[in-house]
Amino acid sequence: MKIPRPTVKRLGLYYRCLSNYREDGVDFVSSQDIAEKLNIKPSQVRKDLSYFGEFGKRGLGYDVKKLLNEIAHIIGVNKEWNVAIVGAGNLGSALTSYPGLSKHKFRVVALFDNNQQKIGKKVSGITVYDISDLERTVNELKIEIGVIAVPEFAAQHVAELLEKSGIKGIVNFAPVRLRTNVPVEDVDITLSFETIAYNVVKKSSLDLLDTSND
Amino acid sequence: MKIPRPTVKRLGLYYRCLSNYREDGVDFVSSQDIAEKLNIKPSQVRKDLSYFGEFGKRGLGYDVKKLLNEIAHIIGVNKEWNVAIVGAGNLGSALTSYPGLSKHKFRVVALFDNNQQKIGKKVSGITVYDISDLERTVNELKIEIGVIAVPEFAAQHVAELLEKSGIKGIVNFAPVRLRTNVPVEDVDITLSFETIAYNVVKKSSLDLLDTSND
DNA sequence: TAGATTGTTAATCGATTAACAATC
DNA sequence: TAGATTGTTAATCGATTAACAATC
Missing domain, CATH: 1.10.10.10 (Winged helix-like DNA-binding domain superfamily/Winged helix DNA-binding domain)
Incomplete structure (x- = not known):
C-alpha cells in the first residue's frame, strides 16, 4: 500500500x-x-x-x-543505526554530539573530512577519517546512514561518494536538491529562515489591516 | 488571498x-x-x-x-534580519557561524544562555548575553527573529520569553510543538533521521520483493 | 448493559497538473 | 508572421475530516 x-x-x-x-x-x-x-x-x-x-x-x-x-x-527505530557525518565543520561537529540523535537509536560512529588538519583528530570522542577512506570505513563500521554537512558546492559530489560506498540513506543539510538513487531527507535551514521571514512580513501587514477592521 | x-x-x-x-x-x-x-x-x-x-x-x-x-x-529577504540565538551549546554555536545565514540577509547579532560560564564570552565574534537581558537586548539590537537551540524541556519557556521580548518570529530546533502567538518554523532534526530510517527500511523490503518480480 | 472509542467509509477540502487562449 | 512561453481555467489527484457502525 x-x-x-x-x-x-x-x-x-x-x-x-x-x-x-x-x-x-x-x-x-x-x-x-x-x-x-x-x-x-x-x-x-x-x-x-x-x-x-x-x-x-x-x-x-x-x-x-x-x-x-x-x-x-x-x-525502523527498533534497532540501532550507525551514522557517518561528512564534513567536520561547525555543523558536523555539533551534530556529532547532538543529544536528540543518540537518544533515538542513531549512533554517530565516524566523521569524514578532506582537511588534513582535522583527519585523525577526535571530535566529541569520534574519529575524523579521510574522505578517501569512506568506502572501507562504511563497510567496517556497518554504517547505513550518511549525513551531508559540507558546503553547497561539494554536496552532490559527496552524495555520489556516499552512494558508491554502499550507504542506504542520506540526511542532507546542504541547500541543494541532490540527484541520487538512495532516499534523501533534506534539512534546509536557510529555507526555514526564509519561510519565517515571509510569515513575519505577512503577519505584520495583516496586523496593520486588522486595525482598520474591514 | x-x-x-x-x-x-x-x-x-x-x-x-x-x-x-x-x-x-x-x-x-x-x-x-x-x-x-x-x-x-x-x-x-x-x-x-x-x-x-x-x-x-x-x-x-x-x-x-x-x-x-x-x-x-x-x-522579505530584500532587507536584513537581525537574529538572536538562544542556547550557546554546540548547535547554537554552529548556527552562529553558519554561512547559509549570513549569505541570505540573516545576521546573528546575539547569543543567549543561562550558563554563567558562557555569559560575556564570545562565540565566532558574537557576544553571549544573559538570558535575563533578553528583552533589553532585543530592543537595543532590533532583533526580529529568535532561534531556539536549547534542550527540549526548556523550549516552551524560552519561546514565551522570546514572545514577551517582542520578537516577531521563531525558528525552533527543539523537538516540541510550541504554543505561541508568533509564527514558528520547526527544524526537526530527529524527525528527519526517523523519516530516512523509515524510507531505508521500506526501500530494502521493496528491493527484496523486486527480485521475485511478481 | 451503557459508555466510550476505535477502524473505516464517504464527503470535503486543498494542491497539483494538463491544457490552451493570450500575447510577447 | 511563426514560434515560444506565459497566465489561468478546469480536471485530476491526494490528503484531511466528519460521521458512524463495530465492538471493547
Missing part, C-alpha cells in the same frame, strides 16, 4: 508523543489525547495508524507501550 | 535557483528551466508565481534579476 508522505512524517511525531506519555507513566491514551498534543484531528491519528494495522481497543484507546513498540518497528 | 503552504516553501527554492542562474550570468529563464532544476512541473512554477503577480514575458520567460528581486520582496 502507498503511504502518504505526511503520514510518514507524523509517525515520528506519534513516536515522540507516546515516549513522553510513557515517561509520565501513562498506560492508555486515546486518539483524542494524541491529537490534542500535536494540534491535529483525532481522525487523522486513527487514519494514519490504520495504514499499518489495528493497534487500539475500542472504548479504551491505545496501550502506550504496545503502540510505541509497533511504531518503533514501522519507522 | 490565501497562499498554499507548499507554495511559500517553494518560493525560497525559486529564490535560490534564480540566484544560481544569476551567478552563472543567465539573463532569462523559462518556467521549464526552473522546474527541471527543482524536479517539479513547469505549471507548478507558473501557478506559484501567479499568486503574487505577472512577472514573465510570454514567449520569452522570466528576467532573472527582475524575478529575483520580486521574490526577495515577497519572502
Whole structure:
C-alpha cells in the first residue's frame, strides 16, 4: 500500500508523543489525547495508524507501550543505526554530539573530512577519517546512514561518494536538491529562515489591516 | 488571498535557483528551466508565481534579476534580519557561524544562555548575553527573529520569553510543538533521521520483493 | 448493559497538473 | 508572421475530516 508522505512524517511525531506519555507513566491514551498534543484531528491519528494495522481497543484507546513498540518497528527505530557525518565543520561537529540523535537509536560512529588538519583528530570522542577512506570505513563500521554537512558546492559530489560506498540513506543539510538513487531527507535551514521571514512580513501587514477592521 | 503552504516553501527554492542562474550570468529563464532544476512541473512554477503577480514575458520567460528581486520582496529577504540565538551549546554555536545565514540577509547579532560560564564570552565574534537581558537586548539590537537551540524541556519557556521580548518570529530546533502567538518554523532534526530510517527500511523490503518480480 | 472509542467509509477540502487562449 | 512561453481555467489527484457502525 502507498503511504502518504505526511503520514510518514507524523509517525515520528506519534513516536515522540507516546515516549513522553510513557515517561509520565501513562498506560492508555486515546486518539483524542494524541491529537490534542500535536494540534491535529483525532481522525487523522486513527487514519494514519490504520495504514499499518489495528493497534487500539475500542472504548479504551491505545496501550502506550504496545503502540510505541509497533511504531518503533514501522519507522525502523527498533534497532540501532550507525551514522557517518561528512564534513567536520561547525555543523558536523555539533551534530556529532547532538543529544536528540543518540537518544533515538542513531549512533554517530565516524566523521569524514578532506582537511588534513582535522583527519585523525577526535571530535566529541569520534574519529575524523579521510574522505578517501569512506568506502572501507562504511563497510567496517556497518554504517547505513550518511549525513551531508559540507558546503553547497561539494554536496552532490559527496552524495555520489556516499552512494558508491554502499550507504542506504542520506540526511542532507546542504541547500541543494541532490540527484541520487538512495532516499534523501533534506534539512534546509536557510529555507526555514526564509519561510519565517515571509510569515513575519505577512503577519505584520495583516496586523496593520486588522486595525482598520474591514 | 490565501497562499498554499507548499507554495511559500517553494518560493525560497525559486529564490535560490534564480540566484544560481544569476551567478552563472543567465539573463532569462523559462518556467521549464526552473522546474527541471527543482524536479517539479513547469505549471507548478507558473501557478506559484501567479499568486503574487505577472512577472514573465510570454514567449520569452522570466528576467532573472527582475524575478529575483520580486521574490526577495515577497519572502522579505530584500532587507536584513537581525537574529538572536538562544542556547550557546554546540548547535547554537554552529548556527552562529553558519554561512547559509549570513549569505541570505540573516545576521546573528546575539547569543543567549543561562550558563554563567558562557555569559560575556564570545562565540565566532558574537557576544553571549544573559538570558535575563533578553528583552533589553532585543530592543537595543532590533532583533526580529529568535532561534531556539536549547534542550527540549526548556523550549516552551524560552519561546514565551522570546514572545514577551517582542520578537516577531521563531525558528525552533527543539523537538516540541510550541504554543505561541508568533509564527514558528520547526527544524526537526530527529524527525528527519526517523523519516530516512523509515524510507531505508521500506526501500530494502521493496528491493527484496523486486527480485521475485511478481 | 451503557459508555466510550476505535477502524473505516464517504464527503470535503486543498494542491497539483494538463491544457490552451493570450500575447510577447 | 511563426514560434515560444506565459497566465489561468478546469480536471485530476491526494490528503484531511466528519460521521458512524463495530465492538471493547
